Amino acid sequence: MSGIVDAVDALSRLPGIPEQVEAAREACTRLRWHEGLRRRTPEAAAESRVRGAWASGDLEGARTSVGIVRDVMRGAATWSEAPDPAERVLRGVVAATAESERVEPLLGRAPLQVFARLHTAAAAGLVEDGQLGRPRAAGEVCRELVDLGTPPASAEARERLAAVGDLLLAAPELPALVVVAVVHAEIATARPFVRGNGVVARAVERAAVHALGLDPTGVAVPEAGHRAVGATAYLGALAAYGTGTPEGVALWITHCAKAIRAAAVEGEAVAAAVRAGRLG
Numbered sequence: 001m002s003g004i005v006d007a008v009d010a011l012s013r014l015p016g017i018p019e020q021v022e023a024a025r026e027a028c029t030r031l032r033w034h035e036g037l038r039r040r041t042p043e044a045a046a047e048s049r050v051r052g053a054w055a056s057g058d059l060e061g062a063r064t065s066v067g068i069v070r071d072v073m074r075g076a077a078t079w080s081e082a083p084d085p086a087e088r089v090l091r092g093v094v095a096a097t098a099e100s101e102r103v104e105p106l107l108g109r110a111p112l113q114v115f116a117r118l119h120t121a122a123a124a125g126l127v128e129d130g131q132l133g134r135p136r137a138a139g140e141v142c143r144e145l146v147d148l149g150t151p152p153a154s155a156e157a158r159e160r161l162a163a164v165g166d167l168l169l170a171a172p173e174l175p176a177l178v179v180v181a182v183v184h185a186e187i188a189t190a191r192p193f194v195r196g197n198g199v200v201a202r203a204v205e206r207a208a209v210h211a212l213g214l215d216p217t218g219v220a221v222p223e224a225g226h227r228a229v230g231a232t233a234y235l236g237a238l239a240a241y242g243t244g245t246p247e248g249v250a251l252w253i254t255h256c257a258k259a260i261r262a263a264a265v266e267g268e269a270v271a272a273a274v275r276a277g278r279l280g
Contacts, residue, residue, distance in 0.1 A: 012178045017254070020257035051266065056223040057090045059198065092125070142197065177214060209222055209260070221267055225258070
């Protein structure tokens with residue numbers, strides 16, 4: 001465990017990263033004191049999950065309107081009886097984003113259970129039932145995120161997922177921004193699951209941003225922050241992390257800091273909409 005703490009602590013000291021950590025913290029602090037969150041934080045957090053699911057789906061290529069996602073998540077609409085491939089993906093994104101709130105209390109106690117539950121939500125109907133909630137077994141392959149190169153073998157992917165769990169157990173000792181950046185990138189680049197890795201990575205990040213106190217309101221929209229820079233830049237930053245070089249890892253952490261700042265701005269828009277009664 002101490003090795004993980006030391007490694008992430010070293011990343012937090014890379015040139016320029018302390019400034020990025022502080023800028024992200026300041027953006028979330030501004031959101032925390034937004035007037036629209038007085039007595040209405042739960043309502044705003046629910047809308048954050050709506051916008052987060054929409055943005056995460058968009059990054060997966062499952063594009064729809066925020067209004068449709070909102071109606072489904074509040075129970076005002078249902079999925080079609082014969083979904084096309086994009087809708088099947090979107091169903092998983094919505095389910096995983098909703099589940100991120102429920103598993104958050106387990107993040108610092110049983111992170112592997114969190115991964116299992118989020119994957120079960122994200123990949124239901126996309127993989128065989130026996131593949132839900134568990135990392136790839138020997139011989140199973142992942143064909144996602146091909147822009148990041150060939151996925152590691154299943155044994156290495158399982159080891160890296162376990163290390164992510166260890167990192168979350170040690171997270172209170174480390175800068176929250178760096179922790180959520182590494183957690184997100186490790187799941188996305190290791191691709192421990194047959195399918196649904198990006199969705200799980202973003203859902204874990206959402207839960208961790210709140211649980212670790214980076215955004216104590218739960219109203220910031222991390223997925224929208226990643227979407228704001230564009231899918232190409234998002235994947236490019238993940239690919240840079242995958243090189244393992246200090247420069248590549250710093251580029252990814254900087255990307256995440258910018259995404260969190262954008263997430264806080266989106267959260268302020270949510271808070272203002274809640275205050276004005278204009279979520280539609």
